[in-house]
Amino acid sequence: MIQSIDRAMLIIEVMSDSQKDKWLPAELAEETGLPISTVYRLLQSLELHNLVSQIEHTKQYELGYKWVELGLKKYEKLDIRQVARPILEKLANDVEETVYLNTPNDDVSIIIERIDSPRNVRIIDSIGERIPMNIGAANKTMLAYSPPHNTDALLQRLIPEEAEREQFKQQLRSVKRKGFAISRGEKTEGTLAVGAPIFDFEGTVLGAISIEALAMQTTEEQLDYFIEKVTEAAEEISSAMGQVK
Amino acid sequence: MIQSIDRAMLIIEVMSDSQKDKWLPAELAEETGLPISTVYRLLQSLELHNLVSQIEHTKQYELGYKWVELGLKKYEKLDIRQVARPILEKLANDVEETVYLNTPNDDVSIIIERIDSPRNVRIIDSIGERIPMNIGAANKTMLAYSPPHNTDALLQRLIPEEAEREQFKQQLRSVKRKGFAISRGEKTEGTLAVGAPIFDFEGTVLGAISIEALAMQTTEEQLDYFIEKVTEAAEEISSAMGQVK
């Protein structure tokens, strides 16, 4: 669109791709196919804004600190709740059930968002509530994708009985294979929940979302629909949070 | 230098400053003083490179994900951070408190690393956070060792009141004599921090590290211990940085 911006970004992309992180103007000209005088002009302009910086004594250029400054700033604002809310609203509307967003916190997870469906106004759990990490569909998906040493220590505390703990781990492996979890009556008698995990750009678990419904009123077809929708929404949130695809 | 790059960055800077993080083209035109058609053209070009992105349904623009992508890439390669991390980990372990690494960036410093102590898991400040240069122990040590003309201009902006500013300069001279700084409740009520500067081989300030602890729980002996450890660690990082070319 604007040639100089396109070309400037071409230089930036070349600098950021590949292992090499220090470039001479001539090397950049070679790599981008731009006339060398053009490369000089662009580099000078980019340097003015700290988008690239020159290493005094080798004359080489590298990416500037502005990327870190603005990158970290933007990263801070990737607030999972803000990102998730519109997606959860759509989800609640689609499935006509209450949906939750949880984040892990030591041995419990905390409900940080709840969207009530327009139809079913049965409020069971409220924002801020803490649920042991081994209870409920959402929490299980988080555990299933957490680093093993964390999970092990945590389960040691929450499930002291060895055989029971092993059985639980078996469940987690199954959850990890499938990518979602279903729980029945774990947190609240007579309800079921379908949960799916949310990841950040590194693949670290940031939280999980879940749909909660009355078991009696949920058919198999609906359950399948819930699974489809909740995994879809979770993936959408992850990708909005900056997961690399 | 290159007008379109300057103007594009003007828009980016406006978007990244201030709390507001979603902007309509007209608002950006108002704020930057650029003709509105120019703002449109620039935004379209920036969007092409993911430097800004448009929120579909509000038509507003925000910073794009490219900043996070390249910012984190560059951040991973920051020499000072690589060098400092093992030393900070040892420090956090020795003093059993959370330790920070900051680098100066115009009128603020940015937290680029935080190591939580195994014992005290009170997380107060997070990576990427920006703190005015006149606040906190770490920042004061950086100012104390910065070139006077930089410091003067900066303080003029941050502390408009003359007498107050002179008093602050007095503090900086004291910090420079001692080689470390102590702050009490400046950034966070009820905490204290001990900071020490990091230099490159030429003696230029690259950043500062600090230990943060709850004021109530810190005895005089512990404070002395913190001072000893933080200056020791800072010197170790400085000398390690001198060997990186």
Place this chain on the structure above:
DNA sequence: ATTAAAATTCCGTATTGTGGAATTTATTCT
């Protein structure tokens, strides 16, 4: 439906960015 205001696009023009060539600086050879 009508009008007004705001958002977005268009397009003739002047300004800006362009890039080949000249100049300066660094390196190698005699």
Place this chain on the structure above:
DNA sequence: AGAATAAATTCCACAATACGGAATTTTAAT
């Protein structure tokens, strides 16, 4: 050492590019 060669950097006349006022389209209000 100086000359020759190569690489890095700057210059500047020119035309392609980005410019921005005005026209058009969309949205909101009445």
